[in-house]
Amino acid sequence: MPTNPDPVRRLTALTLSLALAIMVGWLLLIGKALLMPIVVAVLSVYVISSASTALGNWPMTGRLPRFLRTVLMVLGFLAVLAALNGVLIVTARDLMAQAPDYQENLEKLITNVMALVGIEGNPDWRAIEEATVGRLDMQTMIGGMAGSVGAVVGMFVMAAVYALFLTAEASGFRHKLSVALPDEDHASKxxxxxxHINARIGEYLTIKTLINVILGAICYVILLLFGVDHALFWALIIALLNYIPYFGSLLGVMFPVFLTMVQFASVPITLAVLALLTSAQMWVGNYLEPRLIGRTVNMSPFVVVAALAFWTTFWGVPGAILAVPLTSMLAIILAAFDQTRPMAVLLAHDVSVFEKDHAGHTPA
Incomplete structure (x- = not known):
């Protein structure tokens, strides 16, 4: 008989952990259509709950019961969702109708640029153009985007239904937990x-949403001043993609700048729109966001990038948007238990909160 079972136990634990990780990854992949609306609904409830609490601090709404404040926020959420869906559907329809004009403007712009640099008649450059830009079909591209928009609209509708039921049942969750865990220590922990998850994620999502609304409003004004088609739609896209750390701002600028190029066939206008949108992104990313969010989500930059890669692999762009709050939830859960606390420390950017908490409680 072995005298020291610790190595066997460690190997067993490692094997079970690996099997669990593989199973979870498999479930995330095959359950994307089912799980994604539920996750979006849960995160939406965080925003609704935090916004309802914030309304309690305002003089006009502070006297209202929390139930009424929550109802107001739910109605506001549904109104915003309906407006968003309407904008997405109308814009996709109009873009399909304008696709031939955009195709013509793109070809005109390429001809002008080639004439400007003196390579208009160069057969080599013409061959390169035909092999690259010449193969772009605006109608096909916009059609694919319209299909993606339809899928997003369907997911938001399902998320809204789930969010309504979750909000309605949130008040009874504490009692359910006390019944499910009779042990007071386990229930309390x-x-x-x-x-802690509610406070951290709710604060992050609420502030991030406010920042994105501000960024979207600034970009909307810029696009409106230049007369860019569907300025509201592109401002919404910029605001939505800004949930993605590091790379979202780049993607958000790229789409409306490309539309500006194919709409006006003008290099100066395109460069001006690019410069102003980039300046707005830099102001928000380097000044506004650090001041408002600070260390709300305490994760190292490498962990954020790795989380983006992981969730994007399984759920695409929606996964990239959800990567930070989902990984932050995982970090908080890991920090709550002595056995998994070292993993939470490795995920953190600022480990001083763990140094001040040697007792193993969840760090603030």
Whole structure:
């Protein structure tokens, strides 16, 4: 008989952990259509709950019961969702109708640029143009985008339904937890972890949403001043993609700048729009966001990038948008238990919060 079972136990634990990770990854992949609306609904409830709490601090709405404040926020959420869906559908329809004009303007712009640099009649450059830009079909590209828009609209509708039921049942969750976990210590610890997740994620999502609304409004004004088609749609895209750390701002600028290029066939206008949108992104990313968010989500930059890669692999662009709040939830859960606390430390950017908490409680 072995005298020291620790190596066997470690190997067993490692094997079970690896099997669990593979199973979770498999479930995330095949359950994308089912799980994604539920996750979006849960995160939406965080925003609704945090916004309802914030309304309680305002003089006009502070006297209202929390139930009424929550109802107001739910109605506002549904109104915003309906407006967003309407903008997406109308814009996709109009872009399909304008696709031939955009195709013509793109070809005109390429001809003008080639004439400007003196290579208009060069057969080599013409061959390169035909092999690259010449193969672009604006109608096909916009059609694919319209299909993606339809899928997003369907997901938001399902998320709204789930969010309504979750909001309605949120008030009874504490009682359910006390019944499910009769042991007061376990129930109290679990409730502490849940409350910490609620506070951290709710604060992050609410502030991030406010920042994105500000960024979207600034970009909307810029695009409107230049007369860019569907300025509201592109401002919404910029605001939505700004949920993605590091890369979202780049993607958000790229789409409206490309539309400006094919709409006006003018290099100066395109460069001006690019410069102003980039300046707005830099102001938000380097000044506004650090001041408002700060260390709300305490994750190292490498962990953020790795989380983006992981969630994007399984769920695409929606996964990239959800990567930070989902990974932050995982970090908070890991920090709540002594056995997994070292993993939470490795995920953190600022480990001083763990150094001040040697007792193993969830760090604030």
């Amino acid at each position: 679990t409730l502490d972890v849940i409350q």
